[in-house]
Amino acid sequence: MKTKIKILRSDKTNEVNPYFEEYEVPYSDGMTVLDALRYIQVEFDPSLSFRWECSKGTCGTCGMMLDGKPIMSCHKHLEPNETASITPLTRFPVDKDLVVDLSPSLDKLKLAKPYLVPGDQTIQSKAQADASRLLRSCMECWLCVSVCPMVEDNRLNIADPVGMVNLARYYLDVRDNLDRPELAQEAGIGSYICDKCQLCVNVCPKGINIPKDAIQILLEADHKNGS
Amino acid sequence: MSRYNPQRMELAGRDEVARAIYNEVLSGRGTANGGVYLDISHVDATVIEDRLPDMLEQFLNVGVDIRKTPMEVYPSMHHLCGGVKIDEWGKTSVLGLYAAGEVTGGIHGGNRLGGNAIAECQVFGRRSALSAIDFAKNNSKLVPPDERDLNDELERIAGFLYKQNDFLPPEEFGDQLRDVMWNKVGIARTKEGMAEARAELNRMAKETVSLGTRLQTLRYNTDLVNCLEDLNMIMVARAIVEAALLRQDSRGAHYRMDYPEPNPEWSKFNTQVILGADGSISSSKIPVVELDMSTN
Numbered sequence: 001m002k003t004k005i006k007i008l009r010s011d012k013t014n015e016v017n018p019y020f021e022e023y024e025v026p027y028s029d030g031m032t033v034l035d036a037l038r039y040i041q042v043e044f045d046p047s048l049s050f051r052w053e054c055s056k057g058t059c060g061t062c063g064m065m066l067d068g069k070p071i072m073s074c075h076k077h078l079e080p081n082e083t084a085s086i087t088p089l090t091r092f093p094v095d096k097d098l099v100v101d102l103s104p105s106l107d108k109l110k111l112a113k114p115y116l117v118p119g120d121q122t123i124q125s126k127a128q129a130d131a132s133r134l135l136r137s138c139m140e141c142w143l144c145v146s147v148c149p150m151v152e153d154n155r156l157n158i159a160d161p162v163g164m165v166n167l168a169r170y171y172l173d174v175r176d177n178l179d180r181p182e183l184a185q186e187a188g189i190g191s192y193i194c195d196k197c198q199l200c201v202n203v204c205p206k207g208i209n210i211p212k213d214a215i216q217i218l219l220e221a222d223h224k225n226g227s
Numbered sequence: 228m229s230r231y232n233p234q235r236m237e238l239a240g241r242d243e244v245a246r247a248i249y250n251e252v253l254s255g256r257g258t259a260n261g262g263v264y265l266d267i268s269h270v271d272a273t274v275i276e277d278r279l280p281d282m283l284e285q286f287l288n289v290g291v292d293i294r295k296t297p298m299e300v301y302p303s304m305h306h307l308c309g310g311v312k313i314d315e316w317g318k319t320s321v322l323g324l325y326a327a328g329e330v331t332g333g334i335h336g337g338n339r340l341g342g343n344a345i346a347e348c349q350v351f352g353r354r355s356a357l358s359a360i361d362f363a364k365n366n367s368k369l370v371p372p373d374e375r376d377l378n379d380e381l382e383r384i385a386g387f388l389y390k391q392n393d394f395l396p397p398e399e400f401g402d403q404l405r406d407v408m409w410n411k412v413g414i415a416r417t418k419e420g421m422a423e424a425r426a427e428l429n430r431m432a433k434e435t436v437s438l439g440t441r442l443q444t445l446r447y448n449t450d451l452v453n454c455l456e457d458l459n460m461i462m463v464a465r466a467i468v469e470a471a472l473l474r475q476d477s478r479g480a481h482y483r484m485d486y487p488e489p490n491p492e493w494s495k496f497n498t499q500v501i502l503g504a505d506g507s508i509s510s511s512k513i514p515v516v517e518l519d520m521s522t523n
Binding site for chain 2: 013030041042046047049056057058075096099137
């Protein structure tokens with residue numbers, strides 16, 4: 001059995017404009033998009049570039065689009081006798097083939113100071129830790145950013161979805177010593193505007209409901225501060 | 228596990244359970260896929276959801292609900308015990324080079340306790356960082372590296388490109404290397420198997436000059452990355468075989484069929500391997516440091 005996969009190729013550095021290239025690979029039950037990509041790279045085309053790491057859905061490295069929907073290539077199973085259309089993650093500048101430039105999102109994430117700023121309390125109970133547990137499972141796969149309609153509007157003073165998750169995650173961590181809502185205000189990401197389109201909810205591989213689990217928390221924090 | 232350790236069963240040491248699984252499959256009692264079943268469905272579903280969320284998710288993604296059905300498992304290479312020799316502050320035998328984590332040796336002994344890999348990274352990560360800061364502070368006069376050394380290194384890397392004639396594909400080379408190590412320096416070791424491995428690895432080490440890449444770029448060249456990794460893997464593999472051959476007893480994950488029991492004499496020694504810049508390799512026994520726990 002075989003299956004077809006067409007991939008959007010391009011190379012920014014060498015000024016190669018985007019074009020689709022189609023490959024036919026042997027199909028085996030349970031094979032993933034990543035399996036196909038690696039097969040192509042080893043057997044047909046060493047110039048095909050894509051990111052991957054753990055190959056088991058825990059690291060967030062292999063995000064890309066399949067038929068216009070964002071997926072983790074290591075987790076998405078292919079069907080036999082179909083043509084899967086693979087393109088790089090949307091809303092990110094493309095470096096080469098399926099490798100995107102993450103710096104716009106990474107630069108924005110830095111504004112949220114995505115690390116613990118410790119204070120006096122260095123140990124937390126399990127119950128305290130559980131408050132941030134779901135948000136902590138965010139692996140920064142960027143699938144939410146790729147579908148969020150608010151991300152491209154630079155007039156809005158917002159963090160993108162991953163930034164919101166981080167702000168909420170540290171806000172809920174009793175060990176964190178930074179006033180996260182204040183930090184967000186000062187860094188120009190203090191508006192928690194959300195279109196409520198639920199697109200991010202549909203794509204998060206970890207089941208994080210960003211509007212409910214993160215944005216709502218931040219809005220409530222703002223409300224407490226009287227803003 | 229009742230056949231292997233009826234008292235501790237599945238909670239026997241990792242090395243024992245791994246060997247038991249290996250043996251069951253080898254004896255023809257494995258599943259159709261060559262594994263054994265691990266069943267935790269008797270555990271409360273909420274406990275599984277709370278304690279093993281990643282495992283639950285991983286198996287659900289392939290259609291197996293571990294809250295209800297067994298998983299199929301088989302031992303694999305999970306963690307490397309042994310590695311770069313350090314002191315308690317991460318200092319290596321190379322001046323100014325510090326190391327921490329799985330790349331180092333001497334922390335776990337023959338068997339690593341579950342959870343200690345993370346603990347190791349945190350404790351020794353911090354310690355080695357403090358060491359490095361200290362070194363940098365006290366050695367503020369920096370000397371730039373020799374131009375020739377830099378050029379040699381760049382040439383070494385670029386040397387994998389532009390191979391005119393038939394070259395060795397690095398992916399295949401890596402697969403061969405993995406096969407040798409798994410089959411002959413794996414779960415159940417023998418003198419003959421390891422001696423064969425040593426000879427094969429020596430041969431493969433010489434072959435690395437023939438490794439090459441299909442693309443002639445330094446950017447996004449997976450073949451090039453594999454070539455460089457192959458070089459490093461061969462080095463580590465040769466060190467592992469030397470140490471395993473030298474150590475004539477079994478201890479934790481190091482299990483030899485020709486010396487299947489731990490030898491009290493060997494409990495006083497570690498094995499040390501020296502890799503020469505010329506590719507030479509030598510091994511020796513070094514005494515374990517005895518700690519006087521009463522004064523701590």
